[in-house]
Amino acid sequence: MERTFAIIKPDAVGQHMIGQILDRIETAGFQTRAMRMARLTKKEAEGFYAVHREKSFFGGLTDFMSSGPAVLMVLEAPDAIRRWRDLMGATDPAKAAPGTLRKAFGTSIDRNATHGSDAPETAAYEIGYFFSGIELI
Ligand code: UDP
Ligand code: MG
Numbered sequence: 120m121e122r123t124f125a126i127i128k129p130d131a132v133g134q135h136m137i138g139q140i141l142d143r144i145e146t147a148g149f150q151t152r153a154m155r156m157a158r159l160t161k162k163e164a165e166g167f168y169a170v171h172r173e174k175s176f177f178g179g180l181t182d183f184m185s186s187g188p189a190v191l192m193v194l195e196a197p198d199a200i201r202r203w204r205d206l207m208g209a210t211d212p213a214k215a216a217p218g219t220l221r222k223a224f225g226t227s228i229d230r231n232a233t234h235g236s237d238a239p240e241t242a243a244y245e246i247g248y249f250f251s252g253i254e255l256i
Contacts, residue, residue: 136232207235
């Protein structure tokens with residue numbers, strides 16, 4: 120079993136897509152080990168995306184991620200990191216494969232509906248950033 124960190128981003132929450140995305144997560148066989156709704160502060164979003172600090176999109180990304188409520192989740196499955204990224208699809212919804220979440224629910228590269236960890240080390244950092252051990256069920 121492997122755990123990954125996932126977010127339903129503020130664009131998807133604002134467009135009432137939480138239920139549809141959770142349905143896809145459960146249908147795909149993930150167990151939800153933790154889940155919480157939160158509106159990130161700008162500083163919390165900057166800390167979460169610290170690896171992207173030097174990128175041109177960092178300011179816009181952290182403004183967007185702190186613009187409204189998001190759903191924070193820990194998902195568990197065999198090969199969860201890769202499988203969740205496969206279910207999300209490519210970063211740019213225009214390039215995401217049919218049937219993926221970003222194709223269905225994203226509207227642009229900076230409004231792409233969901234987040235997923237990209238490696239075991241980042242999953243561990245991201246899970247620990249938002250959840251303490253006692254919250255992982
Ligand atoms: N992003 C953006 N513009 C870009 C590239 C990325 O706004 O040109 C945003 C996008 O929301 C993406 C996030 O920054 O999900 C993190 O980028 P990353 O390359 O890690 O993509 P991901 O792992 O989310 O697919
Ligand atoms: Mg990434």
